[in-house]
Amino acid sequence: MNEHTHQRRDRDRTAELPDHVTQDAVVVVPGIMGSALRDTTTGKDVWGLGGVSWLLKAWTTPSGLKSLAMTEDELAGKNGRIKATGLLKHSAWTPYLAGSEPYTDLVDTIRTSVADAAAILEFAYDWRLPVATNGRLLADAARLHLTDWRHHPAHTQARRHRKDQREGRLVFVAHSMGGLVTRAALDPGYDGDLQSDTRGVITLGTPFHGSVKAAVILATGRGTPVRLPHRKLRGICATMPGLHDLLPQYRSLRAGDGVRHLTPSDVAALGGDAELTRNAARFHHGQKDITLPGHRSVVGVNQPTWQNLTITNGTVEAHLDGARQNSDGTFILDRHERVRYFQVYGDGTVYKESAILTDIVTHLPLQHGDVAKAQTALEAVTEIVRDDINPGPPQGEAGCGLSAPDLVEAGRPWKLHLSDVDTLSGLTCHLTDLENPTRPTPLVLTWEDGVATATATSPAPGLYRIDVRTPDGCDITQLAMAADPDEPLAEAED
Known part of the structure; x- marks a missing residue:
């Protein structure tokens, strides 16, 4: 040529x-x-x-x-x-x-x-x-x-x-x-x-201010029988610097009448590493003044998300609500002068305010794993890559929240719950075996104690995707692992 x-x-x-x-x-x-x-x-x-x-x-x-x-x-x-x-x-x-x-x-x-x-x-x-x-x-x-x-x-x-x-x-x-x-x-x-x-x-869905889930991963199951996958994850992450860099950097630990920062000794008591925690805190402090040019955030919302935690005798309890601060840094108080807690939601892993670092934000009702894959997120990315000055809607209150177990036993029924649902009309839910994705199983939604609920059964061990479509056209998904019920998934903590 x-x-x-x-x-x-x-x-x-x-x-x-x-x-x-x-x-x-x-x-x-x-x-x-x-x-x-x-x-x-x-x-x-x-x-x-x-x-x-x-x-x-x-x-x-x-x-x-x-x-x-x-x-x-x-x-x-x-x-x-x-x-x-x-x-x-x-x-x-x-x-x-x-x-x-x-x-x-x-x-x-x-x-x-x-x-x-x-x-x-x-x-x-x-x-x-x-x-x-x-x-x-x-x-x-x-x-x-x-x-x-x-x-x-x-x-x-x-x-x-x-x-x-x-x-x-x-x-x-x-x-x-x-x-x-x-x-x-x-x-x-x-x-x-x-x-x-x-x-x-x-x-x-970037956790600029950290995620409570990182602390829970380091602490999960201490002193109690714990599922093998969760124990394995903690074992891997106990000395993993990358996981420690995801620890919450905001005041997230409820102690007494207030809320304070997690300390290296707190994390060490949970099963993490004190020095890695100190390194992470120093690292994040040094990042505060770094500017991200032309920064636009796509943030998952409406999903129940841990925001605060409590530590009692080495056991962690995660909370779906958290303290919020006034412009002067003080906490918002209730009429009794006690810290008031707000359920802000997020993407199921990163709560909304931790993921926001800029005023140009697109809120989408998505789970964390789907915020880089769902069509609505891809449309927002496309507009920004193409240099469109409008990266999608600044607010997104559509859709619903999805709560489901991450690990279930094959052949045994389990439940999922949807929040912010007013009617079941036009709401659909399916369970798909990713080994056979062409044949999703429809799930029947009913009201249980005022909450939209579906009962599902994963017929065989494998990886399954839960798909929810709301009447306003939003799709929310989550993955769940189904394990063999005959396998010993729980082990006592040493």
């Missing part, structure tokens, strides 16, 4: 580019558990494999996921044993976090807004490590990606059809922990030009 043929094809391609295509480079940054991992010492994949049988084995056998535990070398900063191999491409399940949806739809959606697939960087990372470590790796990768993209022929083509014809810049699309990693990457103390080379940052 001669040079003239290449030039003719370039002109043809430029003419065919839709007006909405951006000349910018996009970086997709997944959340915790959102990157597939491989143990380089054994050559085996240790997280993110396809197939429900692998997930069941990983969480319900004593040796499953052993490679994910931090080693002494890794805690000392000697990394490289575990390598991230790509973004999650299969539905996965984790205790308390319920489910992680693949990022395939998100990447495919972004692909419709860029000039070439080469404009997209899928940044996989070892989410066990400190957010600060992964932030520097992301800064280096984003810089290299932008440089490569600016030299790509499609970049020049994309610039020609844009009104400003400016040089391409970076757009970060970050889910959950990925938003924290992105903020760390944009620390001007590391790459002083990366902020100016960034047009926008889109965060999807």
Whole structure:
């Protein structure tokens, strides 16, 4: 093929580019558990494999996921044993976090807004490590990606059809922990030009102020029989810096008549690591003044979400409501001069106010695992990537809240509950076995004690998706794992 043929094809391609295509480079940054991992010492994949049988084995056998535990070398900063191999491409399940949806739809959606697939960087990372470590790796990768993209022929083509014809810049699309990693990457103390080379940052359910679930994971089941998957998760996370970086940084611990911050000694008493907790607090304090250029947040709402916690004799109780502060930092009090608690809701993992760092917010009634996959979220991402100044509605009170167990026993009935439901008319609910997704099972909704409730049965061990559609057209989903009832899922704490 001669040079003239290449030039003719370039002109043809430029003419065919839709007006909405951006000349910018996009970086997709997944959340915790959102990157597939491989143990380089054994050559085996240790997280993110396809197939429900692998997930069941990983969480319900004593040796499953052993490679994910931090080693002494890794805690000392000697990394490289575990390598991230790509973004999650299969539905996965984790205790308390319920489910992680693949990022395939998100990447495919972004692909419709860029000039070439080469404009997209899928940044996989070892989410066990400190957010600060992964932030520097992301800064280096984003810089290299932008440089490569600016030299790509499609970049020049994309610039020609844009009104400003400016040089391409970076757009970060970050889910959950990925938003924290992105903020760390944009620390001007590391790459002083990366902020100016960034047009926008889109965060999807990022816990900027932390999540109570991180504390519950570290404490779950202490002193009582505990389900094996939950105990395994705590064992993995007890010395995991990445999980400690997700601990709540706001005043979340109810003590006496007030609410205070979690301390390193509190976390150590729960089963976590005091030094990692101190490191996380120092890290978050240093992040407060970092600006996210063109930041837009997509935030899950309407889902019952833990906001505060109480610790009694080493046992944690999580609360679906939390204290709120006045503009001067004091707590809002009731008429008896006691702290008043508000149920703010969120996405089931990150409560709404923890996920907001900007005034430009799109609220969607979604669960945490679905906030980077649901069609409504993808539409908001598309508008922002295409440089639309209106990233969707600023408020979203539609939809409903979904509460369901994360782990059930196959063949035995269990219940799910819907909140903020006034009528069952037009409300549908299905249970889908992800091994056979073409045949969802409809669930019958009834009223129980004034709450919309459905009884479901997972016929066999596996991973199941609960799908709820409300009369206003909102879809809310959650994943649940069904385990073999004959397997011993509970073990006494040592």
